[in-house]
Amino acid sequence: MTALSDALAKARAEDRAALIGYLPVGYPSVEVSIEAMRALVAGGCDVVEVGAPYSDPVMDGPTIQAAAEPAVRAGVGLRDTLRAVSAVADAGGAAVVMSYWNPVEHYGVARFAADLAAAGGSGLVTPDLIPDEAGDWLAASDAHGLDRVFLVAPSSTDARIASTARASRGFLYAAAVMGVTGARDAVGDAAAVLVRRVRAIAPQIPVCVGLGVSDGAQAAQVASFADGVIVGSALVRRMLDSPDAAGVAGVRALAEELAAGVASRRR
Amino acid sequence: MVDVSAVRDGRQLAVPDETGHFGSYGGRFVPEALVAAIDELTEAFHQTWDDPSFRGELARLLRDYTGRPSALTDAPRFGEHAGGARILLKREDLNHTGSHKINNVLGQALLTRHIGKKRVIAETGAGQHGVATATAAALMGLDCTVYMGEQDTRRQALNVARMRLLGAEVVPVTTGSRTLKDAINEAMRDWVANVGTTNYVFGTVAGPHPFPLMVRQYQRVIGEEARAQVLERVGRLPDVVAACVGGGSNAMGIFTAFIPDRGVRLVGFEAGGDGIGTGRHAATITGGSPGVLHGARSYLLQDENGQTIESHSISAGLDYPGVGPEHAWLHDTGRAEYRPITDAEAMAAFALLSRTEGIIPAIESAHALAGALDLGRELGAQMSQPPVILVCLSGRGDKDVETASRYFGISS
Numbered sequence: 001m002t003a004l005s006d007a008l009a010k011a012r013a014e015d016r017a018a019l020i021g022y023l024p025v026g027y028p029s030v031e032v033s034i035e036a037m038r039a040l041v042a043g044g045c046d047v048v049e050v051g052a053p054y055s056d057p058v059m060d061g062p063t064i065q066a067a068a069e070p071a072v073r074a075g076v077g078l079r080d081t082l083r084a085v086s087a088v089a090d091a092g093g094a095a096v097v098m099s100y101w102n103p104v105e106h107y108g109v110a111r112f113a114a115d116l117a118a119a120g121g122s123g124l125v126t127p128d129l130i131p132d133e134a135g136d137w138l139a140a141s142d143a144h145g146l147d148r149v150f151l152v153a154p155s156s157t158d159a160r161i162a163s164t165a166r167a168s169r170g171f172l173y174a175a176a177v178m179g180v181t182g183a184r185d186a187v188g189d190a191a192a193v194l195v196r197r198v199r200a201i202a203p204q205i206p207v208c209v210g211l212g213v214s215d216g217a218q219a220a221q222v223a224s225f226a227d228g229v230i231v232g233s234a235l236v237r238r239m240l241d242s243p244d245a246a247g248v249a250g251v252r253a254l255a256e257e258l259a260a261g262v263a264s265r266r267r
Numbered sequence: 268m269v270d271v272s273a274v275r276d277g278r279q280l281a282v283p284d285e286t287g288h289f290g291s292y293g294g295r296f297v298p299e300a301l302v303a304a305i306d307e308l309t310e311a312f313h314q315t316w317d318d319p320s321f322r323g324e325l326a327r328l329l330r331d332y333t334g335r336p337s338a339l340t341d342a343p344r345f346g347e348h349a350g351g352a353r354i355l356l357k358r359e360d361l362n363h364t365g366s367h368k369i370n371n372v373l374g375q376a377l378l379t380r381h382i383g384k385k386r387v388i389a390e391t392g393a394g395q396h397g398v399a400t401a402t403a404a405a406l407m408g409l410d411c412t413v414y415m416g417e418q419d420t421r422r423q424a425l426n427v428a429r430m431r432l433l434g435a436e437v438v439p440v441t442t443g444s445r446t447l448k449d450a451i452n453e454a455m456r457d458w459v460a461n462v463g464t465t466n467y468v469f470g471t472v473a474g475p476h477p478f479p480l481m482v483r484q485y486q487r488v489i490g491e492e493a494r495a496q497v498l499e500r501v502g503r504l505p506d507v508v509a510a511c512v513g514g515g516s517n518a519m520g521i522f523t524a525f526i527p528d529r530g531v532r533l534v535g536f537e538a539g540g541d542g543i544g545t546g547r548h549a550a551t552i553t554g555g556s557p558g559v560l561h562g563a564r565s566y567l568l569q570d571e572n573g574q575t576i577e578s579h580s581i582s583a584g585l586d587y588p589g590v591g592p593e594h595a596w597l598h599d600t601g602r603a604e605y606r607p608i609t610d611a612e613a614m615a616a617f618a619l620l621s622r623t624e625g626i627i628p629a630i631e632s633a634h635a636l637a638g639a640l641d642l643g644r645e646l647g648a649q650m651s652q653p654p655v656i657l658v659c660l661s662g663r664g665d666k667d668v669e670t671a672s673r674y675f676g677i678s679s
Contacts (some may be wrong), residue, residue: 054573054574055443055574055575056443056448056449056452056560056561056575057452058298058452058455058456058459058561059298059456059459061456062442065442069442069443072574075570075572076572077571077572077573077574078572078573101296101559102558102559102560102567102569102573102575103572103573103574104573105558105559105564105573106558106569106571106572106573107573127298128296128297128298128559128562129296130295130296130297130299130302132286132294132295133294133295133296150299151298151299151300152299153298153299153300154300155300155301155302155303155304155462155463156299156300156302156303157303160299160302160303164299175298175299175300178300178459178460178461178462178463179456179459179460180456180459180460
């Protein structure tokens with residue numbers, strides 16, 4: 001069992017959804033981004049999704065791009081990402097890395113799996129790697145006991161939901177809307193429909209919902225039907241508005257609001 | 268479904284396989300949200316490719332609208348500068364809209380109509396693919412949005428105006444390096460959000476499966492025509508086929524028919540920019556390494572963290588840090604060679620063709636011309652007969668007049 005699986009099981013035992021907070025490594029600096037991730041843990045996130053900055057993030061909207069671009073330019077890479085993973089684990093959070101595939105492939109898939117496990121990380125979320133192409137990663141994650149989080153989308157067929165769920169471990173990431181990351185005013189019905197479909201096809205694996213959740217009320221809404229609520233852009237926005245200690249405090253305050261929202265919907 | 272085979276070690280190796288792999292290259296490195304759409308596209312492509320009525324409609328458009336077959340032109344005065352080689356130009360510059368891009372776009376636009384979608388999106392670098400897509404969209408009554416790096420909208424202002432005249436929306440992309448690579452990212456984001464109504468008309472033999480296969484099949488008409496034309500004109504196959512390679516669609520278009528002809532050398536010329544040693548280039552195979560970009564595994568320019576490096580070329584159409592996976596495969600199997608041509612060498616060939624043959628080439632195509640000058644001199648020294656070199660003149664230089672005038676210090 002990874003720390004991620006423990007955290008999801010603990011939330012379930014408390015009859016609530018888990019809260020998963022995303023921040024990219026390296027904005028405004030590696031140090032401050034790590035501080036902000038510690039603030040996520042302190043503010044009540046069960047899991048931190050540690051974002052590896054990438055030059056060509058096709059699943060990300062303008063907010064996350066705005067934070068990741070300077071990090072890429074500053075040369076932030078997977079080594080820094082692994083350092084952030086260690087810090088999150090030391091702070092008592094479960095850490096999963098979110099990385100586009102090329103940096104991992106370039107680092108070396110087996111080497112990355114070994115180093116991620118050694119850093120205390122639980123696994124990897126892969127927005128542009130589908131199980132069909134993931135042979136090396138399936139083997140490396142098995143060898144090192146890591147979780148592997150693949151995505152499903154409203155457009156996924158039942159057959160693909162089934163095969164993706166079979167390949168996944170830890171949780172299945174349900175992309176709530178057709179589109180890129182970014183805070184949205186309303187969480188549409190698509191998320192609930194998708195979660196229902198996944199549950200019917202693959203009842204064993206936890207389903208966490210991301211893309212668009214920005215405040216406590218939305219978190220509570222998603223928490224009423226999902227095993228976990230993933231929040232990214234709204235947290236990143238706090239750092240963009242104030243890329244310093246005040247931003248870190250803002251991240252913590254939002255994490256607390258989100259955690260309260262998630263906890264308010266006991267199931 | 269697979270109809271092009273490469274022979275290695277005496278075995279027939281069909282490429283790509285059913286999942287779009289050329290050896291270890293190609294594949295689908297895409298968000299799950301796009302998988303249903305590219306599955307649908309793959310199935311529709313195979314179905315229509317085998318459908319005589321669809322192929323007949325495409326052939327009619329290529330003939331009556333594009334003006335195919337394109338001419339094969341002897342370039343003797345240019346050839347004098349290539350060690351006396353016989354240079355034959357495959358005149359894709361004479362196509363409607365001025366480049367080879369229309370071949371692919373008409374196929375994909377027909378396919379879009381077949382699938383029943385009403386909107387197309389495209390990326391463009393030099394603007395040739397964007398203009399071709401805007402043209403096909405106008406022809407077939409489709410809404411069209413073209414993503415173009417902001418830097419390229421300035422370098423290729425004429426093509427921006429052409430696209431807008433054709434009724435397309437042109438979106439300048441201000442993220443990343445503001446060039447073709449970022450235009451592709453932005454088009455992918457649009458596609459993820461609007462995949463139910465929108466088809467992505469991809470401009471080159473890169474991207475996730477089925478694009479490398481599909482674009483090659485729509486472009487292979489170049490080499491099929493040229494092979495027959497050279498046989499008729501010269502009485503034998505050429506010694507070398509030369510093409511410029513950015514993403515690599517005109518090169519795959521002209522190479523494909525010759526792949527089984529083992530005696531014909533296939534040479535792709537990449538954009539060497541300021542020179543490979545300077546790091547400021549777009550020569551992906553020469554100066555890059557294998558990795559994943561824009562949905563496929565191939566060669567790319569990347570740093571020690573696996574971040575894509577910005578490419579540099581005087582030619583907006585070659586200014587791309589990736590390359591199609593089939594080129595990576597052809598390189599690794601040795602069936603094709605890839606060489607860099609610097610900006611300066613390309614511009615010298617650009618001027619030479621203009622003044623010796625009265626043909627102003629696209630700066631992209633000028634890279635292949637510069638390569639042909641080198642090859643002609645090399646082969647001339649080795650062969651008793653003048654070598655025959657077939658060059659894909661992928662586009663015309665109208666769009667480049669301003670860039671070239673500035674380069675040569677010609678006042679207008």
